[in-house]
Amino acid sequence: MSSIILEARDIRYRYPRGMEAVCGISFHIRKGEKIALVGPNGAGKSTLLMMLNGMIRPDSGMLLFDNEPIRYDTTSLRMLRKRVGFVLQNPDRQIIAPTVYQDVAFGPTNLGYHETDVKEAVALALRHVGLEGFERRPPHQLSGGEKKRVAIAGVLAMDPDVLVFDEPTGGLDPSGSEDIMELLDELNHEGKTVIISTHDVELAYPWADRAILLLAGTILREDVPEVAFGDPEFVRTAHLSLPTLLELYIELQKRGFPLPEKKPLTVLDMMHIIEPLFQTTCSQAGPGTITVCNVDKDNREALSAWLLARPKLPVGAMGTRAKQRASSEHIPLDFTYGVIDKCILKALLGDDTLILTTESMVERVYMRVDAYSKESGIHITVNLVAPTTGRATDESGRQP
Amino acid sequence: MFEELLEDIAQKNGLREVNTYLKLATGLGAIILCLLSTSYLPPLVIALVLTGSILLLARVDAKTYAGLFIVPVWFALFSVAGIILISGGQEVFWRWNPFSWLSLSITRESINSGFLVFCRVMGGMSAMCFIALTTPMTDIFIVLRRCGIPDIILDLAMIIYRTIFIIMDQVKQIHAAQVMRLGYSTVRESIYSFASMSGAVFIASWDAGDDLIRAMDARCYDGKFALLGETRPVEYMPLAATTVFLALSCAVVIFSGDITLI
Numbered sequence: 001m002s003s004i005i006l007e008a009r010d011i012r013y014r015y016p017r018g019m020e021a022v023c024g025i026s027f028h029i030r031k032g033e034k035i036a037l038v039g040p041n042g043a044g045k046s047t048l049l050m051m052l053n054g055m056i057r058p059d060s061g062m063l064l065f066d067n068e069p070i071r072y073d074t075t076s077l078r079m080l081r082k083r084v085g086f087v088l089q090n091p092d093r094q095i096i097a098p099t100v101y102q103d104v105a106f107g108p109t110n111l112g113y114h115e116t117d118v119k120e121a122v123a124l125a126l127r128h129v130g131l132e133g134f135e136r137r138p139p140h141q142l143s144g145g146e147k148k149r150v151a152i153a154g155v156l157a158m159d160p161d162v163l164v165f166d167e168p169t170g171g172l173d174p175s176g177s178e179d180i181m182e183l184l185d186e187l188n189h190e191g192k193t194v195i196i197s198t199h200d201v202e203l204a205y206p207w208a209d210r211a212i213l214l215l216a217g218t219i220l221r222e223d224v225p226e227v228a229f230g231d232p233e234f235v236r237t238a239h240l241s242l243p244t245l246l247e248l249y250i251e252l253q254k255r256g257f258p259l260p261e262k263k264p265l266t267v268l269d270m271m272h273i274i275e276p277l278f279q280t281t282c283s284q285a286g287p288g289t290i291t292v293c294n295v296d297k298d299n300r301e302a303l304s305a306w307l308l309a310r311p312k313l314p315v316g317a318m319g320t321r322a323k324q325r326a327s328s329e330h331i332p333l334d335f336t337y338g339v340i341d342k343c344i345l346k347a348l349l350g351d352d353t354l355i356l357t358t359e360s361m362v363e364r365v366y367m368r369v370d371a372y373s374k375e376s377g378i379h380i381t382v383n384l385v386a387p388t389t390g391r392a393t394d395e396s397g398r399q400p
Numbered sequence: 401m402f403e404e405l406l407e408d409i410a411q412k413n414g415l416r417e418v419n420t421y422l423k424l425a426t427g428l429g430a431i432i433l434c435l436l437s438t439s440y441l442p443p444l445v446i447a448l449v450l451t452g453s454i455l456l457l458a459r460v461d462a463k464t465y466a467g468l469f470i471v472p473v474w475f476a477l478f479s480v481a482g483i484i485l486i487s488g489g490q491e492v493f494w495r496w497n498p499f500s501w502l503s504l505s506i507t508r509e510s511i512n513s514g515f516l517v518f519c520r521v522m523g524g525m526s527a528m529c530f531i532a533l534t535t536p537m538t539d540i541f542i543v544l545r546r547c548g549i550p551d552i553i554l555d556l557a558m559i560i561y562r563t564i565f566i567i568m569d570q571v572k573q574i575h576a577a578q579v580m581r582l583g584y585s586t587v588r589e590s591i592y593s594f595a596s597m598s599g600a601v602f603i604a605s606w607d608a609g610d611d612l613i614r615a616m617d618a619r620c621y622d623g624k625f626a627l628l629g630e631t632r633p634v635e636y637m638p639l640a641a642t643t644v645f646l647a648l649s650c651a652v653v654i655f656s657g658d659i660t661l662i
Contacts, residue, residue, distance in 0.1 A: 053618060055614060055617070055618060078620045078622070081617070081618055081619065081620050082620055086618045088611075088615065088618075092566050092569075093608070093611040093612075093615060094615045094618075095562070096559065096562060096612065096615055096616060097558060097562060097625070097626055098537065098538050098541065098558045098561045098562050099538045101626070102558070102625070102626040103626070104626075105626035106616075106619055106621075106625070106626045107619040107620060109624050109625070109626045110619065110620045110621055110622040110623075110624050111620055111622075112622070112624075118626070136538065137411070138407070138411065138536070138538055138565075139562070139565075140562075140565035140566075140569075141408065141411060154619065155619070158619065158620070
């Protein structure tokens with residue numbers, strides 16, 4: 001288990017002339033975790049998040065970053081804010097500068113980077129969020145999702161260890177929300193600790209490693225999502241709603257169906273639970289294969305030849321660069337969110353699929369499919385589009 | 401709204417990628433030449449050439465461009481009428497003395513000077529429009545920094561520029577909310593609505609200021625505003641076009657001398 005990066009010990013905070021927003025909260029967050037702070041409006045989520053980078057100082061109690069108590073002198077705060085990046089809910093409130101480049105460069109410039117380093121950091125951050133070529137655009141001409149990405153890039157440019165998002169999908173359309181959540185996954189996969197606040201249970205449930213349920217400034221429950229959201233009574237007390245999948249699971253359980261102990265996090269898990277109940281697996285012809293294409297390798301021709309040989313193949317893209325590549329090569333995408341699970345679902349139906357993804361995420365496809373194969377006993381083959389030959393080569397040795 | 405429209409056009413126009421210095425040289429040079437000229441001809445030529453380049457090169461919609469001229473043209477017409485009636489001259493065409501202390505006359509000289517002023521307005525306006533429609537504010541900031549404007553003024557200008565659009569959005573929203581609830585149905589109601597909107601926007605901008613400081617602090621603000629990106633390189637064609645335009649305009653100014661309308 002990785003080491004603790006953030007810890008709160010009985011912190012309290014009362015707004016001037018107001019009510020107590022945080023009343024004695026203790027928790028810890030480990031490096032590389034995905035944490036969702038879930039609670040109704042006014043539960044103290046935002047206040048708590050603002051404490052994590054020292055924007056608000058608790059009245060009492062102690063906050064520790066990297067096992068050191070947070071100190072509130074200017075120098076320490078600067079170091080803290082460099083390492084804990086904060087993305088506000090309203091990007092208009094976060095974007096300061098008149099152009100995208102200047103805004104993303106704001107952090108690195110103030111950290112005293114050299115001009116060439118600033119440029120490099122900005123280019124990298126914009127590439128990360130998929131906004132290359134937007135450098136000279138003024139923020140007010142961007143869409144809501146693009147503004148959000150600029151705000152995220154502005155924080156990424158400082159290369160923080162922990163990323164804190166207040167309502168990351170607030171005000172975005174469903175596809176925009178999915179894109180942002182995927183970006184958060186990508187960042188987490190690169191080793192960053194990601195903390196979000198939300199009241200969208202459906203969003204937090206499959207995404208988070210751990211969920212912290214807040215109500216009226218106290219922690220109601222803190223556990224893995226299946227447990228944290230597992231008790232309808234608790235969820236009702238917290239003014240939230242039960243995730244649909246969990247509700248379905250509970251309803252099935254009430255009707256006396258024999259269900260596995262592990263509660264479903266995704267539609268795939270749910271299918272795994274339901275299919276034995278009906279004792280029919282739809283994949284009579286045996287499961288389909290999943291092919292992975294690493295877009296960071298130069299395999300443009302191989303890919304198009306490969307795709308040409310398989311018209312109407314469902315294609316999914318994971319990660320910003322993969323989506324950009326798909327749009328630049330006019331590959332229509334069938335899945336853009338929860339791609340691996342959706343491809344496994346397809347494979348179970350006997351269909352083949354292709355996943356476009358970035359270097360760092362290839363391994364994740366193998367891991368997820370392997371895990372599923374082990375759990376369900378259904379073996380699904382994962383191939384890689386070879387960079388040169390244009391033929392899909394079977395990565396043997398990965399079969400469980 | 402109008403200001404946003406102008407800035408939006410500037411961001412997307414056909415001459416967006418041309419070096420900012422060349423565009424500013426063209427616009428400012430044209431204004432100076434319009435003022436130096438003692439004949440009506442050079443300002444007219446400048447107005448024609450710049451209007452042509454705004455419409456054809458920058459591909460600005462002709463209707464939008466014409467819209468920009470409505471207010472200044474009316475203003476110019478009234479001023480010119482005043483100049484023609486009040487300034488005297490040798491060769492009088494018409495005279496009227498309504499009072500002992502007021503004499504109105506139309507003379508050859510007054511018509512000439514009135515027409516010169518009108519042409520200067522047209523030339524100057526087209527030069528202003530050329531800058532406003534082809535050079536976004538963000539590019540002008542870069543030039544201002546190179547010109548040695550103090551950082552503090554520029555940083556403020558940039559924050560103000562950014563904030564204008566945020567506050568304008570709020571004005572639009574509040575205004576829409578008021579219109580929906582018939583806030584502008586009567587004069588009395590309009591005054592009341594406008595006042596309450598102003599108040600609300602003032603408070604909102606105060607809040608926005610607080611948020612701005614917080615947002616800057618969260619990103620380690622240390623008194624430095626990001627360095628500006630570089631301008632576009634000077635290319636051969638635009639450089640040649642600017643030089644030819646300014647040289648020809650100078651020539652017209654010199655050779656047209658004192659040519660007058662009548």
